[in-house]
Every structure is written in structure tokens, then in C-alpha cells.
Amino acid sequence: MTDLWQDAMDHAVSAARGAGQVVREALLEDRMVMVKSSSVDLVTQTDQKVEQLIIQSVKEKFPTHRFIGEESVAAGEPCVLSDEPTWIIDPIDGTTNFVHRFPFVAVSIGFSVNKQRAEPAGRASGPGQQRAGPAGPGQQLSRASGPSQRAGPAAEPLLAFLQVEFGVVYSCLEDKMFTARRGRGSFCNGDPLQVSEQKAIQQSIIATEFGSDRDPEVVDKIFSSLRNILCIPVHGIRSAGTAAINMCLVASGCVEAYYEIGMHVWDLAAASLIVSEAGGVLMDVEGGPFDLMSRRVIAANNRTIAERISGEIQAYAPARDDAAAPGADP
Numbered sequence: 354m355t356d357l358w359q360d361a362m363d364h365a366v367s368a369a370r371g372a373g374q375v376v377r378e379a380l381l382e383d384r385m386v387m388v389k390s391s392s393v394d395l396v397t398q399t400d401q402k403v404e405q406l407i408i409q410s411v412k413e414k415f416p417t418h419r420f421i422g423e424e425s426v427a428a429g430e431p432c433v434l435s436d437e438p439t440w441i442i443d444p445i446d447g448t449t450n451f452v453h454r455f456p457f458v459a460v461s462i463g464f465s466v467n468k469q470r471a472e473p474a475g476r477a478s479g480p481g482q483q484r485a486g487p488a489g490p491g492q493q494l495s496r497a498s499g500p501s502q503r504a505g506p507a508a509e510p511l512l513a514f515l516q517v518e519f520g521v522v523y524s525c526l527e528d529k530m531f532t533a534r535r536g537r538g539s540f541c542n543g544d545p546l547q548v549s550e551q552k553a554i555q556q557s558i559i560a561t562e563f564g565s566d567r568d569p570e571v572v573d574k575i576f577s578s579l580r581n582i583l584c585i586p587v588h589g590i591r592s593a594g595t596a597a598i599n600m601c602l603v604a605s606g607c608v609e610a611y612y613e614i615g616m617h618v619w620d621l622a623a624a625s626l627i628v629s630e631a632g633g634v635l636m637d638v639e640g641g642p643f644d645l646m647s648r649r650v651i652a653a654n655n656r657t658i659a660e661r662i663s664g665e666i667q668a669y670a671p672a673r674d675d676a677a678a679p680g681a682d683p
């Protein structure tokens with residue numbers, strides 16, 4: 354069968370690598386910092402430049418494709434997922450890190466098509482199926498070749514329902530290229546990824562972020578959730594400062610789970626597929642199905658840990674990413 358989207362994915366990898374080079378060079382120069390929704394929601398000219406570079410390069414090759422880009426949306430472009438091929442771009446995930454030279458910064462490119470297609474990404478990872486273990490370097494773990502490659506608790510279709518066809522997260526300062534293609538596994542620099550096999554939350558590390566909302570009521574909820582989870586007790590809490598890298602850490606098996614409320618579709622799109630294809634599960638913070646536009650996520654190595662975290666979170670619901678879109682899902 355013709356592989357419709359491999360060309361696009363190859364382009365995304367090369368665009369992310371090029372963008373990473375621009376980000377690394379910009380780190381050596383003075384950065385002019387601007388603010389968006391609040392004084393702690395930062396943006397720089399590099400965010401804007403990198404997004405335009407990626408969009409222009411895609412437009413030249415795929416003139417009919419659509420875009421959801423963080424900085425374009427900030428400038429008034431719509432944030433709409435449709436059946437059309439759509440590139441979902443976060444030019445710098447971890448802008449605050451970038452501004453402070455805290456060394457975790459990623460370029461994130463997700464690609465969605467056929468929004469309405471009701472085929473769950475976790476199809477081959479149904480109950481009783483999970484990867485037997487990481488494959489050797491360069492070895493592709495392909496769902497197409499059968500469910501026997503997975504064993505164990507797996508992402509039930511409900512939890513793994515995604516609209517993303519491929520995802521690319523380039524951790525520019527580590528020079529790590531995380532990639533996933535729907536049904537074909539996740540990789541870091543070509544090596545297959547597998548989530549942690551840890552089943553006990555008491556022996557887990559959990560990643561989260563504090564976001565950019567400083568409303569005291571929201572901050573109280575964030576700290577209440579953090580306190581509940583820390584006191585389970587867990588081995589530790591970590592924050593990389595970028596949602597995409599936190600999720601790639603889940604996919605890599607370094608942390609068992611990541612949760613956050615308040616980030617956006619461009620933070621999540623690519624990395625959600627990377628987690629799912631590494632055998633992980635995605636869930637809403639209240640335990641329902643993951644929704645790319647809801648600005649809420651738990652990404653975990655297994656359902657038990659995801660559900661335990663959801664039981665400890667003080668949930669709230671920020672305005673959806675598609676709230677302002679005409680015809681947006683309710």
C-alpha cells in the first residue's frame with residue numbers, strides 16, 4: 354500500500370532539525386523577550402521566526418495542507434482540527450527555558466488528518482497485548498505485523514484515541530530526535546522506545562509543570578494535586594520545563610507519568626503519539642478519554658498509574674483550544 358504520509362514525516366524531521374539549529378544559534382545571542390497572555394507567558398522573535406520557517410517550508414512542499422501553530426494562533430489564526438492534513442507546530446516548547454538558557458528546549462511537530470476517523474491508535478495495544486521489550490537498534494516495531502508484539506496492560510482504545518498520524522519532537526540541546534508514526538512505534542534517534550514497566554506508583558517518578566496561570570485559585574489546585582501525589586508517596590516529582598520533553602521522558606521509560614492542565618494542542622500533539630506508540634496510555638485528568646483540544650492530559654506508562662494520578666488531581670477546565678473556532682466540537 355502506498356505510504357501517503359512518509360514524505361510529510363521525513364519533511365517534518367528535517368524541518369525540526371533545521372529549526373533546532375536556529376534555536377541553538379539564537380541561544381548564543383541576546384534574546385528579546387515579549388509577553389502574550391500574561392507577564393509569565395513568554396515569546397521571543399526566535400519562536401516566531403522558527404514557526405514561519407517551518408510553515409514556509411511545508412507550504413512549498415504541501416501547498417494544500419493546513420496549520421495550527423502556537424505563534425500563528427497567538428497572532429489570531431484559527432485553531433481548528435479538521436479532516437484536512439494539518440501540521441500542529443510548537444516552534445519552541447520551553448520558551449521560558451530558552452529565555453533563561455535552562456537546557457531543555459524542543460521543536461514539536463504533529464500531523465493530523467481525518468479528524469473524524471474513529472480508528473483508535475491503540476488498536477494493536479488492546480488488553481493482553483504489549484511490546485515484549487525494546488527491539489534492537491534500528492528495528493521497527495510495527496503494529497501492522499500483528500498484535501503479538503505487545504503484551505500487558507495496554508492502552509485501551511478509549512484511552513489511546515488519537516487523531517495524530519505522526520509526531521516529531523526534537524530536543525535541540527540534547528540532539529535527540531523523537532519520532533512516532535501511527536501504528537509503527539516510537540523512536541529516539543532511530544532506537545525504539547518503550548515505556549517503563551513499573552506498576553507501583555510508590556516506585557515511580559511523576560513529571561508535571563506549573564504552567565503560566567498565576568490565578569491563586571488555580572495555583573492552589575496545582576499545589577493540592579502535587580501534594581496529594583507527592584504524599585502517596587512517589588519517588589519524586591520532576592519538571593523539564595517543556596511538555597513535549599516530559600512526555601518523551603514517559604515514552605523513554607525515564608518517568609512513569611506526566612500530567613498537566615493548561616498546556617495546548619501544540620504542546621501535546623506530537624508527543625501524545627510518541628507516548629502511545631511507546632506502549633503508554635493517555636487519559637484526561639478526570640479519567641475520561643484524552644482530548645487533544647481540552648488542554649488537560651495524563652500520559653502514563655500504564656492505565657493503573659494513570660488512574661491513580663487522576664484520583665489525586667484537583668481538576669479544573671481551562672478554555673478549550675478550539676473554543677473560539679466556528680463549528681468547534683462542544
Ligand SMILES: O=P(O)(O)O[C@H]1[C@H](O)[C@@H](O)[C@H](O)[C@@H](O)[C@@H]1O
Nearest residue numbers: 446447448562564594595596616
Ligand atoms: O509556551 P511553551 O514554552 O511553548 O510551552 C509551555 C506551555 O505553555 C506550558 O503550559 C507548559 O507548562 C510548558 O511545559 C510548556 O512547554
Ligand SMILES: [Mg+2]
Nearest residue numbers: 443446447620
Ligand atoms: Mg509549548
Ligand SMILES: [Mg+2]
Nearest residue numbers: 423443445446
Ligand atoms: Mg512554544
